Every structure is written in C-alpha cells, then in structure tokens.
Amino acid sequence: MKPDWYPAWRDEAIEQLNAKNDRLQKEFRLGSWSRYDYDVATRRLLFAKxxxxxxxxxxxxxGSTSAKSQSWLWAWANSNWPDNVMIDAKRVRSFGETNSIDELTQTYVTDVDDDLEVLGWELSAVAVRICDALGAYRSPSAEGDARYYIIKSISWAG
Known part of the structure; x- marks a missing residue:
C-alpha cells in the first residue's frame, strides 16, 4: 500500500540523492578511499588511506541488504544495533506509518527486480530525503550483502 504521490516523490528522492552523492564524491572523494571503518560509539565512518x-x-x-534473503532489512528492525544509530531509520518508519507506505513500515522489503544494490540505494534515497541528510554511503558489497548509511555531517580529518 502507498499513496498515489509516493512513486514520483520516491523518484525525486533518488535524483536528489544522486546529486548529493556526486557532490560528496567531488568534495570528499567518497567511494575512492582504500579503507573505511565504522565506529558505532561515535556513529562515525572513518575513511582512510x-x-x-x-x-x-x-x-x-x-538498513542493509542480504543476498541470502534477497531483501532489505530496515535498521529499526535489526536488534543488533543500538538505538542511537537508528534514530533516522525510526523517523522513516514513522513517516511510512503516517502516510501508509508499506515499504517504509515493513521489517523486510523484498527485492522484486532482482537487484539488491538498486533496492538499497532507492530506500536509502527515501531515508535521506525524509531526514534531510547530506547523502548516503554503501559499504563495499560482499555478494549482495551491504550496509547503507545516511550521512548527517562530513569533514576532512585533522
């Protein structure tokens, strides 16, 4: 279930995310660093060379994608994460509840088009738009398994 306006709104979110991520790639070379680490305590991605x-x-x-289940799992539904790293994911779920958008309120979203990476980016784009974030980052994929992050702030180290 979804309202009539949602497909176009989602397409706009995807376009917006592409523009935001292009800017992050140009300004911070996101996606080109040889290593990244995630510090759960500080909720930071650290990109290194x-x-x-x-x-x-x-x-x-x-959220994250799984090749085994061919689906997306929202962070708010993953009991392995502490509450402070999924505040925005919970905002997405609330937006979905308010607007009757099933894919934002279901624990798992099935990959009907058989392209987990596309599904992950599409749902991340929706999250970025709802939360007015700067962009998104996908962890390097291991056969369809990936984690998607919403970028709240970013800066050069040091």
Missing amino acids: DGDVKVTAEVQIA
Whole structure:
C-alpha cells in the first residue's frame, strides 16, 4: 500500500540523492578511499588511506541488504544495533506509518527486480530525503550483502 504521490516523490528522492552523492564524491572523494571503518560509539565512518584517516562522517544506519534473503532489512528492525544509530531509520518508519507506505513500515522489503544494490540505494534515497541528510554511503558489497548509511555531517580529518 502507498499513496498515489509516493512513486514520483520516491523518484525525486533518488535524483536528489544522486546529486548529493556526486557532490560528496567531488568534495570528499567518497567511494575512492582504500579503507573505511565504522565506529558505532561515535556513529562515525572513518575513511582512510595508508592508515591515516582523511575524512570523517557522522552517520545513521538506514538498513542493509542480504543476498541470502534477497531483501532489505530496515535498521529499526535489526536488534543488533543500538538505538542511537537508528534514530533516522525510526523517523522513516514513522513517516511510512503516517502516510501508509508499506515499504517504509515493513521489517523486510523484498527485492522484486532482482537487484539488491538498486533496492538499497532507492530506500536509502527515501531515508535521506525524509531526514534531510547530506547523502548516503554503501559499504563495499560482499555478494549482495551491504550496509547503507545516511550521512548527517562530513569533514576532512585533522
């Protein structure tokens, strides 16, 4: 179930995320660092080269994809995460409840198009739009398994 306006609104969210991520790639070279680490305690992604942290980003977890289940799992439904890393994911669920959008309120979203990466980016785009975030980041994928982060702030280290 979803309102009539949602498909177009979602498409706009995807376009907006593409523009935001292009800017993050240009300004911070996101996606090109040789290493990244996630610090759960500080809710930060640390991007490094040759052992030196170059860029830090404050993030929230949107969700993750699983090749085994061929689905997306919202962070708010994953009991492995502490509450403080899924505040924005809970906002997405609340938006879905308010507007009767099933894919935002169901624990799992099935990959009907057989492209988990596309599904992950699409749902992350919706989360970024709802939460007015700067962009999103996907952990390097391991055969369809990936984690998607909502970027709240970002800066050069040091």
